[in-house]
Amino acid sequence: MKKKICFVVSAPITAKVFLIKHFEYLSKEFDITLVANFETQADFEVPFVKNTKHIAIHRSINPLKDFLALIQLYFFFKKESFHVVHSVTPKAGLLAMMSSWLSRIPTRIHIFTGQVWHTQSGFKKQFLKFLDRLLVWFTTHILVDGQSQRQFLIANKIITDKNSKVLGKGSISGVDVQKFNPSSEIRNLYREQLNFQNNDVVFAFLGRMNTDKGILDLAKAFQKLHADFPNVKLLLIGFDEENMQEKIRQIQTENIIYFGPTPKPQEVLQAADVFCLPSYREGFGTSVIEASLLELPIICSDTYGLAETIIENKTGLRHEVKNVDQLYNQMKLLVQNEETRTVLGKNGRQYVLEHFSADEISLQWLTFYKDILK
Template sequence: MKKIVFVVSTPYTAKAFLENHFEKLSQFYEIHLVANLNEKELSNYSHPKLASVQHIQIERKITIVNDVKALWKTTKYFKKNQFDLVICFTPKAGLIGITASWLAGIKNRIHFFTGQVWHTKKGLFKVFLKLLDKIVVAFSTKIIVDGKPQQDYLIANKIITQHNSITLGKGTISGIDVTKFSPKLDIRLQQREGLGYLEADFVFLFLGRLNKDKGILDLVKAFGKLQDKYNDVKLLLVGPDEEEIESKVKELGYSLDSIRFYGNTNEPETIFQVADVFCLPSHREAFGLSIIEGSACGLPIICSDTYGLNDSIVNEVTGIRHITHDSESIFKAMETLYSNEDKRTSFGKNGRIYVLENFSKEAITSLWVTYFQSILNK
């Protein structure tokens, strides 16, 4: 069997996005994984369909000495195994994995773009980060992008071209399990009771990494204004607090009586059931996976108009777009959905239909298998 190796900087990427691909692709190919298994999230990651899991310390932050070591070890590993295809995810794993595969003489080298760190940066650092992306593209034989809007953005910024890049379907790395992510009234009642919410409470949910780039402080500011008008609204923030956001919210003087910091969860499909509206006010995003998960659970969406979210939502059909960085625009969208039950119901139903038609994991993985076969079965 021909051999494919996936390269990620953290095993969490494999756990969250790649397992269904491992399952299906292993029917045709020998599948291997390179990951930094020192990562705290999944220190001993394995999967029954993987032929091997190789630890290489690929760190997400720029650390010159460690990065050179990782490049040398990855190149050595690739030369030893001579894979038929290498596919890399995230900026650092892409830079090291693609460069190593080029040095090792691997014929098929694919990088998967899932977002641009440089989108919100300025000055020379932004120029430097864009240059790194251009190096990855130069050493790749093909680029996959997890959404057409992001592909267009990268083309406009002269990172990729229409010729050397592709989007599979309407995007996402993996699609979602539309049975797992679906409306479940019994779980909603159970979870709301467990969190101390009344059925009459109106809950806005954010799920993701808590940091400034996700627009969390914009969302909190908008919610604070909403709370001044309506006393039954709640804001539930779910995910790892990467930048001491909770402390910053307290410093800004917002009451935490109606703003709950939940922490991380391994069951997003459960926490979605608690909410009445899902919010993603991100300043930059490659593709809104959490949006399609929320839509699959029948939730109306509020999200920013940043380029990467264009295909995750159909504006005024599955949710409302707001102006990026604009808390007043977020407030207006929150108030609109709070006060209009018919619109909430319509958006929720339309959203689930949209996900079923475009983002099921079976459909996305089928596109992957077909694409890989077109490369490897020549």
């Protein structure tokens, strides 16, 4: 009989974006159950998962709802007697690790993929750090999706060198190397749809549009860049979480294109010439390695979670967090040097192929589970 693993996330989309390949590999050896806040019938359709369970785990703090979720998780874990409970995202992690400890699940795993408290201050920051330490206390194994993030967590006394590890080179899921494949045909199609000219140099951002992603810094740098080079464009791809469009319009209106969220980032990104992620905090930066696979040169901040995603001056360029002038200078350099863009992009694809293939990362997960459950 197969041993049983239960994964716990807040939103089903987290599992569908980051865990499906892991489920594919793990389901050959183990029975997989997924617990999440399933809000629609379509949410329940998750490949390679034997069972699903709806428990309303919300991202924001709500003492009553969180307590109800904790009780539901406890009784579900007691009933099913899983061999492992594995949580992803902070809120799901705290509730899942606490309830699985109470219900005597022998192996309790959490993976850190970023820290909300990094950009906070005062009591709120200290409280959120305390919750992360509490989460760790209830676990038996801690995974982190990057070495730089792991060292950051060790320095902040959230985890220790002995109780944590990174699988492979890092990344929670790697990248589908077949899916993110450069195509001149796709590039031309999207550039034509977006009315880009052949001599336009297009900078792209992909992700949740909010302050912590450095979107406003990117708009300020672009404003300065556009004054010098009228042929530059800025393509923003992703869900607008904080009314960023209106805030950006107060900085710059011309040559900024809002594409919105897309199920096909592997296609839309190919309209660009350079990928930018001026983030204030980042767990790993999956969008960076996705863009690198498409041979886009990278400009990103030097926040701790992005350290493994590029090789400085070989696959991309860095700037200090919140340093708009440095960001502008890196953008200007790549506008003026097409050959540099090409070299960085080709090096980036090779780097990702060698270290961040989705199949390689999932194989690391399978090996990890076989070791701890043998």
